[in-house]
Amino acid sequence: MTTLRDIELLAPASSLEGGLVALSAGADAVYVGAPQYGARSAVGVSLEDIRQLCDAAHSYAARVYVALNTILTDRQLTYAVEMAHQLYEAGADALIIQDLGLLTQELPPIPLHASTQCHNHS
Template identity: 50%
Template sequence: MLSEEEGLTHLELLAPAKDADTGIAAIEHGADAVYIGASKFGARRQAGNSLTDIDRLIQFARPFHARVYVTLNTLLYNHELKEAEALIRDLYRIGADALIVQDMGILQMDLPPIPLHASTQTDNRTPEKVRFLEQAGFQQVVLARELSLKQIRQIKAGTTVPLEYFVHGALCVSYSGQCYMSQALNGRSANRGECSQPCRLPYDLLTADGKTMAKNQHLLSLKDLSLAHRLQDLIDAGITSFKIEGRLKDVATLKTSLPITASSWMP
């Protein structure tokens, strides 16, 4: 597809990669780009990967002109900054196409010229926030899942940075980057890649006087997202990168979600 400079907007189907093999399968099934966790500092701690495995994925992707984005999208402690900076340099050295980040402290590091994408964990819901991220140097912004088409259009009208949006996968009951439930209940912070997913558990609902309104029901667990039938609306609103959620998905599950999205890609 032609680039914007040639008169058309480049569209991107972005798939998750639990590991190198999953990323390779995603590219083989039509993904333009994949996102994968590094060994540390990713929002899915259970989906970390070595530099060797990420390099293998990058080398596979190159002949297909597919891109590999690496997630470093947790908040960092001060004592982790040097280690994170060294990891970023290693990822640049092996050819990662971009980093998906949350912590603004990364902008203060002595970084190589690697593109930065603003994670949905940075709570990107307004034109003002996205404009700030664009001015700070981010080259792509992942919008919050909760936005309406009207809100997306307003953001697009006020910015020029490419916009990314989730179109398939699980939904959280809270705003991305603003959920503290797991930390409060279990001491496991979603902003540190350790969400215990308490919104997936059953709960009882009681009135103020103790009357049971619902018992053992999944009151906070949302249905999965599927916007395959709304891709043209999202394109018209200004989305150029269409993201499938799920860096814990195995190859078989990913193979089913990619065709669902890709089948609605063509006019």
């Protein structure tokens, strides 16, 4: 028996402008890099731009996922948790994470998605 599943059109965005274009083209969700601790640090999006993108996405009934997907040092972990709270307050719908050490922290009530950088082989 085949089960039908909802399909989500998820588009990458390296900037506020790119995210807005993806939303206007019908994306159900976009993902962007966090201002810090994203695997593609060269395309990290500012917190203010993420806030604006979330506002726009939510007006389309779309979502914004933010990649916070690097391996963190113990010192960085504290700042990454702070960043997670700021992203939640900005309206992010989920975080894409790699470092599972975040699971032991006091994170905001936001869905977490495993990054493709989470390599599992067994």
